[in-house]
Amino acid sequence: MTVKLRAEHVFKSFGRTQVLKDVSMDLRDGEIVALIGPSGAGKSTFLRCVNVLEIIDSGRIEVDGELFGYREAGDHLQPLGDKEASLQRSRIGMVFQHFNLFRHMTAVENVAFGPREVLGRDRAEATRQAMDLLARMGLTGREHHYPRQLSGGQQQRVAIARALAMDPSLILLDEPTSALDPELRVEVANVIRDLARERCTMLLATHDIPLVEDIADRVVFMVDGAVVEEGPTEQILRSPVQERTGAFLTKMTSRA
Known part of the structure; x- marks a missing residue:
């Protein structure tokens, strides 16, 4: 499958607070990838950077092979103007x-x-x-x-x-079910499952582990702005390699 989204060594800070630390990942056409991790892990910020709602400090984000948020200017990157960024965002x-x-x-x-x-x-x-x-x-x-x-x-x-x-070309979902009560969460989760069956290319940040288990091809676990572990959904949810991943999943399971 062709690469839909490629992020390479992405850094982002707000003032003195570094919220993304050397984040790299690929998302292929027709693939569904879930970003999981505790609150404050940088998941939502990463989605906003992909959608050019935030401008990264360094690194690269490409969608369909096109640099997003910047243009090449010699040996450095220059942020896009509002109109160009809006056109990219529309995709x-x-x-x-x-x-x-x-x-x-x-x-x-x-x-x-x-x-x-x-x-x-x-x-x-x-x-x-x-x-x-x-x-x-x-x-x-x-x-x-x-x-x-x-x-x-x-x-x-x-x-x-x-x-x-x-x-x-790509759908980003930022905690799409977290603001809903349980009954309404099921309504929205079912819509997202329908999109997954159609193989829409999706990147979602979520704490909804049952939804991740149902629809995601791969899982990326983030903590403190960095990717700790990633891999096929079954492997990450059932047999994570990193102790921090296992501790997070145990805590989430105990809340369910």
Whole structure:
């Protein structure tokens, strides 16, 4: 399989706090990789760097072989301007923990906004696609509801539809089930499982170990901004090599 995402020696700091420390990983086309680890491990920051919402301090991130967030300028890298970064970002679907829907727009308007404003589709086409995606998410009859009129699970499914509406090359999911109560978590997890069966290329940061076990091809375990261990899902979850990985999984299992 071709490499969809390649990160090489990525470092990122906020002030004096280093949140990513020499992170390297590959994600192949059609592959689903889960980032797991304790809170503060750098998982969400890494996703934001891939999506050019944060600019890395050093290293490289490539999507489909194209450098993301920077351009080559002689022997150094130069950050992209806002317009160029936005164009790159449009090729990636991002699903946030707290939905990040436009509160003043209905569900269908939220989903149609990106294709209309960024991809240049006409209103009728964008709306038709949005209606189809919302139906696929099990939201028929909720298309003209505002976020405040939807449950958390319904809002997250709108957010997933919004990501899919951009025909993304890669889908990033940042703790997609953690802000939901158990019943709503199941709703969203089932949608993500459906995407996995379609072999959408996905990178997700999550504490939801049962979901990881169901859908992930590989697992990357992070602590304090660094990759501690990675490998096939079955091996990492059942027979981790690193003691720190095993301790984390034991703690997560005991919470379930």
